[in-house]
Amino acid sequence: MTEVKMTVNGRAVSGDAEGRTLLSTFLRETLGMTGTHVGCDTSQCGACVVHVNGNAVKSCTMFAHEAAGAEVATIEGQAAPDGTLNKIQQAFQDYHGLQCGFCTPGMVMSAAALLKENPQPTEAEVRDYLEGNICRCTGYHNIVRAIMAASGQEVPAVAAE
Amino acid sequence: MYNFDFEQPGSVEDAVAALKEEDALALSGGQTLIPSMKQRLNAPSKLVSLTGIEALKGVCQNGDTLSVGAATTHATVAADGGAYAALAALAGGIGDPAVRNRGTLGGSLANNDPAACYPSAVLASGATVVTNAREIAADDFFDGMFATALDEGEIITSVNFPIPEKASYQKFEQPASRFALTGVFVAKYADGVRVAVTGASEEGVMRWAEAEAALSADFSPEAVDGLTVAADGLISDLHGTPEYRANLIKVLTKRAVAAA
Numbered sequence: 001m002t003e004v005k006m007t008v009n010g011r012a013v014s015g016d017a018e019g020r021t022l023l024s025t026f027l028r029e030t031l032g033m034t035g036t037h038v039g040c041d042t043s044q045c046g047a048c049v050v051h052v053n054g055n056a057v058k059s060c061t062m063f064a065h066e067a068a069g070a071e072v073a074t075i076e077g078q079a080a081p082d083g084t085l086n087k088i089q090q091a092f093q094d095y096h097g098l099q100c101g102f103c104t105p106g107m108v109m110s111a112a113a114l115l116k117e118n119p120q121p122t123e124a125e126v127r128d129y130l131e132g133n134i135c136r137c138t139g140y141h142n143i144v145r146a147i148m149a150a151s152g153q154e155v156p157a158v159a160a161e
Numbered sequence: 162m163y164n165f166d167f168e169q170p171g172s173v174e175d176a177v178a179a180l181k182e183e184d185a186l187a188l189s190g191g192q193t194l195i196p197s198m199k200q201r202l203n204a205p206s207k208l209v210s211l212t213g214i215e216a217l218k219g220v221c222q223n224g225d226t227l228s229v230g231a232a233t234t235h236a237t238v239a240a241d242g243g244a245y246a247a248l249a250a251l252a253g254g255i256g257d258p259a260v261r262n263r264g265t266l267g268g269s270l271a272n273n274d275p276a277a278c279y280p281s282a283v284l285a286s287g288a289t290v291v292t293n294a295r296e297i298a299a300d301d302f303f304d305g306m307f308a309t310a311l312d313e314g315e316i317i318t319s320v321n322f323p324i325p326e327k328a329s330y331q332k333f334e335q336p337a338s339r340f341a342l343t344g345v346f347v348a349k350y351a352d353g354v355r356v357a358v359t360g361a362s363e364e365g366v367m368r369w370a371e372a373e374a375a376l377s378a379d380f381s382p383e384a385v386d387g388l389t390v391a392a393d394g395l396i397s398d399l400h401g402t403p404e405y406r407a408n409l410i411k412v413l414t415k416r417a418v419a420a421a
């Protein structure tokens with residue numbers, strides 16, 4: 001094991017990691033930050049999406065050592081320190097964009113990456129961007145509506161397919 | 162996953178030296194290698210990460226050639242590859258945004274998945290694959306499913322794509338894997354048209370010579386109307402029969418010509 005250092009949600013952190021330690025494992029088990037979920041562990045579902053140097057990545061498909069020195073952002077850093085939800089999180093609550101909540105950390109982090117790149121996406125662009133985020137509960141419509149609302153745009157009454 | 166030593170060299174020379182160890186493997190974006198290591202299909206003793214090597218990253222145009230570093234992510238090619246729009250569009254259609262932020266050109270070519278997108282662009286463009294040791298013509302690079310002309314420890318450093326007059330990649334997506342169920346890349350150059358097909362043949366990416374001849378004479382979708390693709394040797398799986406893929410090759414070729 002060797003020490004790896006990175007910044008997570010603005011805070012300098014370090015911990016020991018083996019070569020094979022995944023970034024998701026490092027966040028959850030070494031740092032105890034269990035907000036990042038592991039749904040599939042096969043790079044398919046997107047529950048584990050975090051940002052590394054501003055880019056959305058699947059933390060189950062990256063080694064902790066590859067994030068050495070990087071700025072990592074996770075779901076834990078999205079709300080304000082007093083617990084006030086950010087715009088995207090609040091919209092997920094308002095528009096019922098989650099049921100069991102397992103996919104939600106990844107959905108919120110993907111949505112944040114999308115809105116940074118494209119602050120006023122069309123509904124089709126939202127759906128396209130979420131291609132790598134799987135939700136077994138909601139049927140996606142309310143997730144799309146939440147992201148449209150978070151971007152300050154009109155929310156489709158019944159999201160079209 | 163079995164454990165391994167992790168190294169992150171800063172230069173191609175250091176990476177090549179590190180790869181001399183038996184059972185050492187290059188790691189680029191990890192979007193193929195990490196899942197396969199989890200399944201224990203690969204168990205390297207050492208991984209040599211290429212993503213810290215700046216010389217392997219970036220897109221640059223030299224006259225009518227677009228040069229792409231092997232460790233350039235799909236997202237960067239999609240954003241900066243505008244001089245070869247069909248290539249940028251292909252990169253922007255690989256997997257999903259998170260995969261595109263990590264996965265790289267070099268990893269895709271070295272892996273040569275029979276359903277991967279990039280091999281079709283490299284073959285249809287008659288591109289040159291540059292390694293630490295030599296230059297390999299696209300026609301000599303791909304060597305059947307998951308096999309290439311690369312020697313052990315040899316690293317792809319960049320790929321030089323001649324920029325075509327017109328081109329288009331049409332991917333019929335397998336929605337679960339997001340790879341190509343079948344994909345066709347058509348590229349028209351002053352001296353002729355090249356057509357490369359991925360996701361269809363059991364031998365991996367291939368050229369469709371009859372369509373190339375027909376389209377070189379008449380670059381229109383109708384030019385391939387009279388051609389048929391034999392189903393022999395095409396992939397059969399639960400997503401499509403060989404006959405279905407044979408039909409897709411023709412349909413996608415016509416769409417690519419129309420869109421080019």
Ligand SMILES: Cc1cc2nc3c(=O)[nH]c(=O)nc-3n(C[C@H](O)[C@H](O)[C@H](O)COP(=O)(O)OP(=O)(O)OC[C@H]3O[C@@H](n4cnc5c(N)ncnc54)[C@H](O)[C@@H]3O)c2cc1C
Nearest residue numbers: 189190191192193194256264265267268271277278317339
């Ligand atoms: C959910 C998902 C969807 C995907 N969808 C698509 C898709 O639609 N189309 C598509 O084409 N691909 C798709 N992929 C695959 C993706 O494009 C991979 O990024 C790519 O195939 C491998 O590139 P990598 O940089 O991640 O390579 P790695 O996984 O790091 O490496 C793959 C192999 O190449 C070797 N290697 C890496 N770089 C070099 C180099 N420079 N020189 C020599 N050898 C090298 C490694 O040793 C390893 O054997 C998908 C992957 C996932 C997880």
Ligand code: FES
Nearest residue numbers: 039040041046060
């Ligand atoms: S847990 Fe990483 S993609 Fe599913």
Ligand code: FES
Nearest residue numbers: 099101135136137
């Ligand atoms: S809310 Fe349950 S998986 Fe998305």
